[in-house]
Amino acid sequence: MLTAARMSPATARNRDPILDVLRPRLPKTGLVLEIAAGAGEHAVYNAAALPDLRWQPTDPSPEALVSIAAWREHAGLPNLLPPLPLDASRPDGWPVDRADAIVVINMVHISPWTATQGLMRGAGRVLPAGGVLFLYGPYIESGVETAASNLAFDLDLRTRNPVWGIRHLDEVKALAGECGLELSERIAMPANNLSLIFRKT
Numbered sequence: 605m606l607t608a609a610r611m612s613p614a615t616a617r618n619r620d621p622i623l624d625v626l627r628p629r630l631p632k633t634g635l636v637l638e639i640a641a642g643a644g645e646h647a648v649y650n651a652a653a654l655p656d657l658r659w660q661p662t663d664p665s666p667e668a669l670v671s672i673a674a675w676r677e678h679a680g681l682p683n684l685l686p687p688l689p690l691d692a693s694r695p696d697g698w699p700v701d702r703a704d705a706i707v708v709i710n711m712v713h714i715s716p717w718t719a720t721q722g723l724m725r726g727a728g729r730v731l732p733a734g735g736v737l738f739l740y741g742p743y744i745e746s747g748v749e750t751a752a753s754n755l756a757f758d759l760d761l762r763t764r765n766p767v768w769g770i771r772h773l774d775e776v777k778a779l780a781g782e783c784g785l786e787l788s789e790r791i792a793m794p795a796n797n798l799s800l801i802f803r804k805t
Contacts, residue, residue, distance in 0.1 A: 610643035610671040614710075618794065619649045622709065622740055625791055625799045629736055632656055634704030637730070639692050639723065640664075640711035644672030650707070651684040658683050660700060662690035692719040695726030705736040712776065713741050713758075716767040721779060728783030728804065737785055737802040740793070743773040751796040773798075 630636060633656050641647050641661035651659035661672050661684070672687035688699045692708075693716065706727050712720050727737045742754045754770060761768040777787050780802050789801035 610668075612643055612645065615643070615645040615649075618740075618797070619646060621793055622646070622799065623650060623653055625793075625801075626650065626707065626738060627654065629738070629789075629801055630654065630657060631704045631736075634658070635660060635700075635702070636705045636707055637700050637703035638662060638707045638709075639690060640708055640715070641672055641687065642668055642710070644668070644675040644687065646707075646709055647672060647684060647687075648675045648679045648681065651681045652679065655681075655683055658685060660685045660703070661687045662699070663687065664689060664691045691722070692726065693722035695722045695729060698726050698730065701730060702732070703730050703735070704732065705738065706731065707738045709740045711741070712739060712743075713761060713770045714768055717771070720771065720776065724779050724783040724785060727802070728785055731785075731804040733804055735804040737780075737804070739776075739798075739800040739802070741797055742770050743776065743798050743800075744770055745773045754796050773800075776800075 647661040669687045758770040785802040791799040
């Protein structure tokens with residue numbers, strides 16, 4: 605049953621710190637849209653921990669969708685919805701027209717900048733006033749020394765794909781602001797990552 609389900613050691617390390625941030629900040633009920641859900645491990649873990657929320661995992665990769673479906677079948681959670689294909693860079697084609705919150709884990713740096721542009725436009729469209737957009741991953745910050753491990757990671761990403769790379773937080777904030785989203789919290793996380801909480805104004 606789980607032969608198609610992919611696993612990542614990083615998920616086991618970061619899922620609890622991420623859940624600790626999400627739990628008090630997500631709405632008590634409603635629909636959470638997870639974009640770039642990857643293997644689906646976070647979707648299963650968060651849906652199990654937050655049973656009053658409906659969790660909608662999505663990903664543009666057919667292989668990822670197969671993995672998410674395998675994890676979902678294995679978990680048997682009633683609030684974890686079947687995975688849907690979604691390309692963040694094409695917000696007009698998203699399969700979800702409204703969500704109470706959006707969760708994006710480790711996408712912004714492992715995708716073209718057009719994906720983040722589309723993400724912000726789409727979030728600005730589907731979130732209600734006060735709705736949460738949660739981003740997790742590494743960022744470069746003005747006035748904050750970038751960890752050597754993040755500099756090495758950034759170089760590795762750009763070597764693998766020149767349109768990938770760790771983004772400047774100021775640029776992400778500016779883009780979000782253009783789409784009606786305001787950064788309300790910046791939370792330091794393990795391994796030089798950040799949790800960013802944006803809210804729809």
